[in-house]
Amino acid sequence: MFNALEFEAIWLTLRLAATVTLLLLLISTPIAWWLARTNSVFKAPVAALVALPLVLPPTVLGFYLLLAMGPEGPVGRLTESLGIGLLPFSFWGLVIGSMFYSLPFVVQPIQNAMEAIGDRPLEVAATLRASAWDRFFTVVLPLSKPGFVTAAVLGFAHTVGEFGLVLMIGGNIAGETRVVSVAIYDHVEAMEYAQAHGLSAVMVLFSFVVLLALYVFQRNRNSAGLTYGR
Numbered sequence: 001m002f003n004a005l006e007f008e009a010i011w012l013t014l015r016l017a018a019t020v021t022l023l024l025l026l027i028s029t030p031i032a033w034w035l036a037r038t039n040s041v042f043k044a045p046v047a048a049l050v051a052l053p054l055v056l057p058p059t060v061l062g063f064y065l066l067l068a069m070g071p072e073g074p075v076g077r078l079t080e081s082l083g084i085g086l087l088p089f090s091f092w093g094l095v096i097g098s099m100f101y102s103l104p105f106v107v108q109p110i111q112n113a114m115e116a117i118g119d120r121p122l123e124v125a126a127t128l129r130a131s132a133w134d135r136f137f138t139v140v141l142p143l144s145k146p147g148f149v150t151a152a153v154l155g156f157a158h159t160v161g162e163f164g165l166v167l168m169i170g171g172n173i174a175g176e177t178r179v180v181s182v183a184i185y186d187h188v189e190a191m192e193y194a195q196a197h198g199l200s201a202v203m204v205l206f207s208f209v210v211l212l213a214l215y216v217f218q219r220n221r222n223s224a225g226l227t228y229g230r
Helices: 004-037 043-054 058-069 074-081 091-117 120-127 132-143 145-160 164-170 180-189 193-229
Strands: none
Touching: 004 043, 004 091, 004 145, 004 180, 004 193, 043 058, 043 091, 058 074, 058 091, 058 164, 091 132, 091 145, 091 164, 120 132, 132 145, 145 193, 164 180, 180 193
16 A cells, blocks of 8 residues: 555646646647647747657756756746746746646647638638637637547646656655656665555556547547538
């Protein structure tokens, strides 16, 4: 059975993932909408920048974020001047780092859903004198719901499974930055394989349930679409 420190790590991991997912959904929506609709020459560079965490080693991303948020970095100087203090080795430092790391897992599903809408529904809404904001909130967002569901699930699950970036930015502070992946590493390093196995089994089960739920959702959505098409 888990001890108090392990339950604390599980709770911190869930809290981190929920916070990151909520913030990313808010931030990623305008980015995804712009990428889905724009023909700007900047589309490809912005899309590449968003997707960078997919191929960049987490430790590399964590290293540069650590420099940026450190006492000599621009972000660190700004937060210190605002009286917030330094973000590395804090919960909110983990939130910011995790948002960068999970960004493509949230932006891309939303972007794909928005691109699938096409121009026709928006043109019909425009003929009914709906403003740009009305079209976005009454047409785009409802029709993009599957993309938002996928983005939320992937963003949450990806944040739960972080390790390299978390260790670089947050270290291993109990109750503050010690998430499940770091706790597993601690147990393995101490040769406490039973405890490591328990936490790892929870992670495996969680990952399986998340992916199963996502696949079932997508299958049901596709089935509903085929039924509607008939």
